[in-house]
Amino acid sequence: MIAQMTLRQIPDTVEKKLRMRSRQSGQSMNRTAIALLEEALGLKASGGKQRDLSMLSGAWPKSEYKEFQRHIAQFEKIDAELWKP
Numbered sequence: 001m002i003a004q005m006t007l008r009q010i011p012d013t014v015e016k017k018l019r020m021r022s023r024q025s026g027q028s029m030n031r032t033a034i035a036l037l038e039e040a041l042g043l044k045a046s047g048g049k050q051r052d053l054s055m056l057s058g059a060w061p062k063s064e065y066k067e068f069q070r071h072i073a074q075f076e077k078i079d080a081e082l083w084k085p
Contacts, residue, residue, distance in 0.1 A: 026062065 010018075022032040038044040060068070 024061070026060075 018029060018032060022029045025032060035044070
């Protein structure tokens with residue numbers, strides 16, 4: 001069973017940081033709070049060095065991601081003249 005709980009008297013500074021982290025990651029406040037609790041309690045696997053960019057996943061606001069995609073779109077095009085057999 002998945003439990004539910006209510007937290008009371010959350011300090012303003014904690015609430016603001018949680019909201020900021022939630023917006024930055026593009027996740028709900030609930031998912032962000034659970035991820036932070038898992039990390040703080042050592043339940044999240046952190047073993048070893050990361051060798052990929054997964055830590056950046058979800059870190060961009062959607063508007064920045066769309067802008068980035070627009071800028072790199074030219075690199076997705078194939079120049080048919082260069083790739084003739």
